[in-house]
Amino acid sequence: MLDLNKIRNNPEEVARGLARKGVSAEAVNRILASDSAWRKATAETDRLKALRNDLSRKIGERKKAGEETEAAQAEVREIGEKIKQLGQEAAESEQLLHGLMLEIPNIPSDSVPDGPDESFNRVEKTWGEPPRLGFEPKAHDEIGVALGILDFERAAKISGARFVVYTGMGAALERALISFMLDLHTREHGYTEVLPPYLVKAHALEGTGNLPKFEADLFKVDGGAFYLIPTAEVPVTNLHRDELLEEDSLPMSYCAFTPCFRSEAGSYGKDTKGMIRQHQFHKVELVKYSKPENSYDELEKLVSDAESVLEALGLHYRRVTLCAGDMSFSSAKTYDLEVWLPSQKRFREISSCSNFEDFQARRANIRYRPSGGGKPRFVHTLNGSGLAVGRTVVAILENCQQADGSVAIPGPLRPYMHGQSHIAKR
RNA sequence: GGAGAGAUGGCCGAGCGGCCGAAGGCGCCGGUCUUGAAAACCGGUUUCCCGCAAGGGAACGGGGGUUCGAAUCCCUCUCUCUCCGCCA
Numbered sequence: 001m002l003d004l005n006k007i008r009n010n011p012e013e014v015a016r017g018l019a020r021k022g023v024s025a026e027a028v029n030r031i032l033a034s035d036s037a038w039r040k041a042t043a044e045t046d047r048l049k050a051l052r053n054d055l056s057r058k059i060g061e062r063k064k065a066g067e068e069t070e071a072a073q074a075e076v077r078e079i080g081e082k083i084k085q086l087g088q089e090a091a092e093s094e095q096l097l098h099g100l101m102l103e104i105p106n107i108p109s110d111s112v113p114d115g116p117d118e119s120f121n122r123v124e125k126t127w128g129e130p131p132r133l134g135f136e137p138k139a140h141d142e143i144g145v146a147l148g149i150l151d152f153e154r155a156a157k158i159s160g161a162r163f164v165v166y167t168g169m170g171a172a173l174e175r176a177l178i179s180f181m182l183d184l185h186t187r188e189h190g191y192t193e194v195l196p197p198y199l200v201k202a203h204a205l206e207g208t209g210n211l212p213k214f215e216a217d218l219f220k221v222d223g224g225a226f227y228l229i230p231t232a233e234v235p236v237t238n239l240h241r242d243e244l245l246e247e248d249s250l251p252m253s254y255c256a257f258t259p260c261f262r263s264e265a266g267s268y269g270k271d272t273k274g275m276i277r278q279h280q281f282h283k284v285e286l287v288k289y290s291k292p293e294n295s296y297d298e299l300e301k302l303v304s305d306a307e308s309v310l311e312a313l314g315l316h317y318r319r320v321t322l323c324a325g326d327m328s329f330s331s332a333k334t335y336d337l338e339v340w341l342p343s344q345k346r347f348r349e350i351s352s353c354s355n356f357e358d359f360q361a362r363r364a365n366i367r368y369r370p371s372g373g374g375k376p377r378f379v380h381t382l383n384g385s386g387l388a389v390g391r392t393v394v395a396i397l398e399n400c401q402q403a404d405g406s407v408a409i410p411g412p413l414r415p416y417m418h419g420q421s422h423i424a425k426r
Numbered sequence: 427g428g429a430g431a432g433a434u435g436g437c438c439g440a441g442c443g444g445c446c447g448a449a450g451g452c453g454c455c456g457g458u459c460u461u462g463a464a465a466a467c468c469g470g471u472u473u474c475c476c477g478c479a480a481g482g483g484a485a486c487g488g489g490g491g492u493u494c495g496a497a498u499c500c501c502u503c504u505c506u507c508u509c510c511g512c513c514a
Contacts (some may be wrong), residue, residue, distance in 0.1 A: 043476055046483040053483090056495040060444045063494090073494040080494080201505095245437050246454095369436070372470075373455045376436090 001101050001362040007031055017107030020114055020324035023393060027104055030046070034097040036295075043088035048083045052076055099337035102206065103213055106359040108324040109296075109333040115323030121336070122323070128316035130340050131399050137342035140397040141274035144170060146405055147425050150275070161272070162264060162279045164390075169423045173396070173409070174282065176258050176416035177389050181284040181309055184412030187388055188304045191255035191286060198258055199226040204238040209330030216265045219279075228261035232285035233383045240379075241364040247371040250379065251290040251298055255386060258283065265372045275390050276348065282389035286353075288382040289366065295335075295355050295380035303335045303353040306386040310350070313410045315395050316340035318347055333359045337387070339395040353384025 007014050015025040053078050060068045068374060113122045144150025149170025155163040166174055185191040205211040205227055210218065221226040229235060236256050245252075260283050271277035286305060290298045303319065310317045322334040331354040338347030358378035359369070367376040400408040406424035407416055 039476075042483085046476065050482060050483075052495080056493095057444070059494045063442095069494070076494040246436090369454080371454095376473090 001002050002104055002107065003362070004031075004035065004101065008035065014107065015107060018104065020108050020112075020208075021105050021327065021337070022090070022116065022140055022325050028098070031097065031100050031104070034093050034100060038090060038093035038097055041086055041093060045083055045086045045090055048079055048086065048105050051225045052079050052083065055079070078165065099329055100213075102363075106332050106356065108327060109355070109357075111296075111321075112327065112333050113266045113321060113323045115327075116325040117173060118323070118326045120323035121320045121326055124319040124335070126316075126318040126320055127311060128314065128340075130316050130342060133342065133401065134250075134404075135403050137398060138401060139274060139343040140341075140394040142276075143397045143401055143405070143407065147407065147423055149173070149423060153275075159279075162277065164275050164278060164385065169417075169420075170393070172417055173393055176413045177392050178282060178284060179416050180312075181386060181389070182255060182257055184309060184312065185255040185284070185286060185305060186388040188256050189253070191253045191305075194236060194239070194254050194256045196229075196232060196256055196258065197238070198229050198235075198261075200234055200238070201226065201228055203288060204241070204364075207241055208234050208360055209328075210234065217263055217363075219261045219263055229258060230262050231260050231283060232256040232258040233287060236287040237360055237381050237383065238364055240366050243366060244376055245289070245366070245368040245379065247291065247368050250368060251288050251294065251327075254287045256287070258285065266283055266379065275394050278390060281391075284387040284389065286384050290380045290382060292358065292367070292380050293356060295382060298335065298380075299335070299353065299382055301385050303337070306337055306351045306384050308335065308355055309387050309392075310339060313392070313396065315392075315399055317350070324361055328354065330354075330356050330359050332359065334397065335384075337385075339391070340399065341395065342398050342401075348391065348394075350395065351385040351387045354382060356381045356383075 002014065007028060011028050018027065059072050059076070063216070064150070072134050104231060113120060115121070130263055138146075141150060141152065145152070149167055151167055152163075155165045156223045157185050158165075163361040166413040182193055187192050199221060202211055202224075205218070210230060218230055220226075221228060230338065233259075236254050240252075240255070260281055262279060264277060264279060267277060275281075288298050307317070307319065316338055317319060317339045320336050320338060322331075322336055327334050334354040336349050337351035337353070339350040340346075341348050357380050360381045364426055366381070368379050369376050397407055397408065400410065402408060402422070404424075407420045409420060409423055414421060
């Protein structure tokens with residue numbers, strides 16, 4: 001949620017920022033209109049309430065003195081009716097205003113390049129090189145099926161499209177990656193591991209910005225009482241919802257492994273083959289709560305924490321800054337990490353690291369008290385994948401494939417796989 | 427699934443129709459004292475809205491009702507806890 005005062009005081013500036021995300025200035029005008037309607041109705045009800053308070057107090061005094069109060073009571077009753085009417089108007093415009101505010105995306109940071117789509121994203125760095133395989137690389141699904149570690153047909157039999165069954169060393173590789181990533185982030189990068197619920201209430205999703213606008217992307221459970229999380233960002237960012245934190249406790253850094261569930265509505269025909277786009281996948285997520293003045297430094301640290309996973313695994317990747325039009329609803333700045341896939345001969349997203357500034361903190365009401373005392377301020381929230389586990393398996397299968405059809409296991413993972421160096425057909 | 431209890435300020439907790447934005451404690455901030463700190467003592471310490479200000483209004487989980495007047499009474503929703511049953 002944006003700061004309403006900022007919209008009131010600098011509507012043109014806000015409109016300019018929103019335009020970069022492709023939102024028309026009309027949205028700002030609608031907010032200003034419902035805001036002034038609300039303020040007008042509120043001011044008038046306040047005036048009437050002051051009057052009622054005053055009269056009621058006098059009635060009480062006169063009753064105590066044994067005086068007649070019928071006429072005065074009738075008068076106040078009438079004022080009460082007016083308050084009820086006007087109060088309803090005020091509540092309606094406030095609800096309208098709130099609804100509009102929830103549908104306005106965050107404003108891109110100044111450091112974000114302009115542009116409507118991914119072709120305007122800016123490549124910041126490239127690490128490593130494509131593997132020199134010396135043969136025509138196979139796609140991960142072909143490799144996995146041939147090795148007997150991925151089974152798409154049986155997954156479809158059970159659950160339909162966009163699911164996979166991992167078997168044997170495939171399942172072990174996924175599990176090894178999860179442990180490796182969690183250990184790296186908790187031991188080397190200072191994150192605290194949390195294991196949150198995978199089912200959340202609507203208000204948690206509203207806090208992160210997934211609701212009300214993107215309900216179609218989610219799986220609803222129990223008639224809508226719960227939603228399956230699309231990412232650990234949701235439960236972990238809401239961990240401190242409605243809390244007033246101490247400044248000394250910031251920054252707070254959490255990492256969480258969870259399954260993620262996405263309906264992928266509207267992605268028909270995209271990445272239908274293989275494991276790139278699934279209804280269910282695993283992710284190790286990094287989440288930070290930061291003081292506003294440090295949040296961009298924290299973003300740099302967070303993205304390099306994510307990069308260190310790719311580097312440890314020896315996977316060729318690049319970092320891009322998403323342009324304004326390609327960023328998500330809630331984000332002020334996003335770096336994507338893209339890993340090289342030899343079979344596609346291109347980079348594919350494997351991590352997305354964002355600073356939401358105070359956008360989510362306003363929605364989830366997460367504040368901190370400055371240590372010298374003073375007014376509470378909203379924290380800044382950040383998160384990033386560290387990494388998407390399924391796509392990491394994809395990258396390893398493709399980048400580490402051998403001429404004989406086996407796959408070399410990256411060194412750091414071997415301790416997590418009983419010292420085994422290869423996955424071969426057995 | 428059944429039965430009951432509860433939701434008050436940063437935290438704990440009192441209040442149970444007008445004198446309550448709310449006792450008391452803790453925490454925090456400032457001061458006195460001290461070489462410094464602690465302790466003790468004194469003072470301060472919710473948020474939002476309208477207003478240049480003075481000032482006014484709102485908020486005791488959400489919504490509705492009763493009443494001249496609701497933190498306090500009634501209804502309802504949400505959430506939490508306890509006990510019983512079932513269960514990993």
